[in-house]
Amino acid sequence: MQNVSKKYPQIKAYQLKKGTTLFRFTTYLGVDPLTGKEKIVTRSKFKTVKQAELAIDKLKFEFSNGLNPANMLKTFNDAYVKWDALYKASGIVMSTYSKTEGYIKNHILPFFGDKKLSKITVAMCEQFALELSKKLKYFHHIVNYASDVMEMAIRHGDIHSNPFKIAKIPKETAHQKSDNYIDITDFKKLLSVLPNYDLMIQCLLRLLMFTGLRKGESIVLTWSDVDFDKKELLVHSAYSYSKHNNGNNVGLTKGKLDRTILLDSNTLELY
Structure with missing residues (x-):
């Protein structure tokens, strides 16, 4: 078959049954940095040699700039659907997944x-982060989720680079540590008024006060978790609500490890 292009000899002419002449090519783009394999593409149905030459120019430019031609039509949402399935299956607590x-x-x-x-x-990523910073006090974790979707797209060969990695993200307000505990004076005051309450409330409050149990951990306790002889409490699960739990809201603790807590004699006597 006769060469029709001095610039790209791989462009060839071919004829349809009706006698119409069109042009096609098979060209080498380079080695894909993700797979280590050579990237060779074939295109056809060009009406002129010039159209075929421009197509090769575009393919080479896109490939050299980190754009995989086969994935040019994939959207962020397409990548998110795959990321979401992997994230949900990673063992994440469903209440955290819901957030x-x-x-x-x-x-x-x-x-x-x-x-x-x-x-x-990069400009889009910076604009996204800037808009978030105007609405939310703490927003870096949201930017990180968006970046993580892009990282997964790289692993799956959809793109070759993550613009978030070089984007300039606004600083967020320093996290303020809140004193979400009561001091010893208030602790003693609460302890002194416990006898005024119903026995069940006394038991729950004292248990929380002297063990540091999370609310979700205390909800699922059973008598078999208490060892009266050793004065120990076994904590092995927790209640965690999420619409994705399918009604099974009892799972592992936050640290995903069982732990044993010592109980004082006064607490045990209430039981």
Whole structure:
């Protein structure tokens, strides 16, 4: 078959049954840095040689700039669907998953959802972070979720770089540590008024006060978790509500490890 292009000899002419002449090519783009394999593409149905030459120019430019031609049509939402399935299956507590899902659907997808992965720029990432900073006091975790979706897209070969990695993200307000505990004076006051309450309330409050149990951990305790002889309490599970739990709201503790807590004699006597 005769060469028809001095610039790209791989462009060849071919004829349809009706006698119409069209042009096609098979060209080498380079080695994919993600797979280590050579990238070779074939295109056809060009009406002119010039159209075929421009197509090769575009393919080479896109590939050299980290854009995988086969994935040019994939959107951020396409990547998020895959990321979400992996995240949900990672063993994350479903109550935490519900919070993350809210961050993504309320903030990330409205901004990036329909954008092509290959077209998301550093400027877009910076604009996204800036808009978040104007609405939320703490927003870096949301930016990190968006970046993590892009990282997964890299691992799956959809894009070659993550613009979030070089984007300039506004600083967020320093986290304020709150004193979410009572001091010894208030502790003693509460302890002194416990006898005024119903026995069940006394038991629960004293247990929480002297063990530091989380509310979700205390809800699922049973008598078999208490060893009266050793004065010990076994904590092995916790209640955690989420619409994704399918009614099974009892799971592992926050640290995912069983632990044993010593109980004082006065607490045990209430039981």
